[in-house]
Amino acid sequence: MQFNPARLELAMDRRRFTARALAELADVTVVSLSQIKTGKQLPQETTIRRIADALEYPPEFFYGNDFDTLPAEAVSFRSLSSVTQRERNAAIAAGGIAYLVSDWLHSKYTLPKANFVDASPERDPATAARALRQTWSLGEKPISNLIKLLESKGIRVFSLAENTKNVDAFSCWRNDEPFIFLNTFKTTERSRFDAAHELGHLVLHKHGGSNQGLQAEAEANAFASSFLMPLADVISEMPRAHSLKQILHGKKRWGVSAAALTYRLHKIGLITDWQYRTFNIQLRSAFKNSEPDSMARETSTLWKMVLEDLWGQKLTRADIAKELNIPHGELENLLFGLTASSDHPPSKNSNVKLSLV
Incomplete structure (x- = not known):
């Protein structure tokens, strides 16, 4: 060769x-x-x-x-204006390596297939979020582990250890297989919102619409907010919010940042303009840029199961990298933050189905 x-x-x-x-x-x-x-x-x-x-x-x-490469126009970057060409190319190249890893996974295991609704024709974010929740039988309940949910619905989730704030996250379709890449250096709440944002791109912009630009970003944000904080549940649990303490308590229910919940409450009319400004001032004064009482890091159920199975065969991540002829560090980057507890077996109640080919 x-x-x-x-x-x-x-x-x-x-x-x-x-x-x-x-x-x-x-x-x-x-x-x-x-x-x-x-x-x-x-x-x-x-x-x-x-x-x-x-x-x-x-x-x-x-x-x-x-190997397959990610077409630049098919990749959504959150902070497109601040991403340098070199950062963009590096992230897209990481996606190409992720394709190699995904193909290796497919050759060894039978993975969940994508289970989606196509909301491209209507493009209404809130309606699309409700439709997807209904398709996935989620009802109005909060989502405890978003990464596990995405994997169980056929989405391939990888991390981006790019060591830059400019690359938040991005997503793309490869034929009929969806991919999401997350910057796992962020807080869990921010990473969860990023994942839901990219899910919005996958649902809203697969056909007939650009996944880039201010409108697409606004649509994906609205989808993420509705998907993580369903309207009926928020109204039921927080019909009134009179103090920052209520915000900090409520954010734990939906696994979002205090700022995201405050924005959602204001958007749906549960707090006034004055309350919205006051809560944001209080958040900045008390916590600056940190997230109060941040939740534990979410990890990948699918990769835990794969690594457990490989460990039973006396194989490691280094063996996967060697078989693919890629640097071990590249594989570690793609799994960084997703397998922090990979030394523990996955839950027997996991809804991610994985079987050998």
């Missing part, structure tokens, strides 16, 4: 390397590297090893087949 220039492009994007920086580290000329990237020059084995060492990727990675 010959050297694959597309894989060199992906590895460079993941490391955020310019051609000049890589050429200097790998001791090749910029002209030669450019010809290698475009497929005009077939590199010698020694050159490939120097490039692999500079990028900290196994040399075998560059001999792999072509």
